[in-house]
Amino acid sequence: EAQVTQNPRYLITVTGKKLTVTCSQNMNHEYMSWYRQDPGLGLRQIYYSMNVEVTDKGDVPEGYKVSRKEKRNFPLILESPSPNQTSLYFCASSLSPSGEETQYFGPGTRLLVL
């Protein structure tokens, strides 16, 4: 089954404790992206990747890191989480890196930073 998976689905952590949210897709998509969703603010792009080893900042990259060492995986790293990073996070993938194709979203990761 074609899908995007994320882990963990729920995470409670404390300020400053490094964490990684994994994202994997099995559709051989070139493009992958991370979004955060906050009430009233919609989906805001954190980072995106147009291919292996190619990543770029979205609209809200501060406090986040990403890597794309393999085509199927695109982990999101919070090296020193802060309470303002409490949010719902979605990973997405797409066939085309140009934004001209459907975004397929993972199930989401709900993060609480205390």
Next chain:
Amino acid sequence: GENVEQHPSTLSVQEGDSAVIKCTYSDSASNYFPWYKQELGKRPQLIIDIRSNVGEKKDQRIAVTLNKTAKHFSLHITETQPEDSAVYFCAPGGGTSYGKLTFGQGTILTVHP
């Protein structure tokens, strides 16, 4: 980057009525215009999209219309049903930002039985 505005932010209708949500964008080079639906607690999923060489596309009760000159596109839902209640997002793509995507703020649609 692309400026995307979506209106209205909330929309309440009676079952059977029509609903229209508008998305305005700034990048005239954009050429892909999707609408995503997000049900409560779920992930966003594409419900309909249109490309810049087409003015209108219909799929049963939903349709999308595009006005490239005015830089806006709209989602039309006819004969609304309670299961249409969700948040709807637009996300124009394919423009000069190439890969950097901006979503609209979302429209909360509530369909009352």
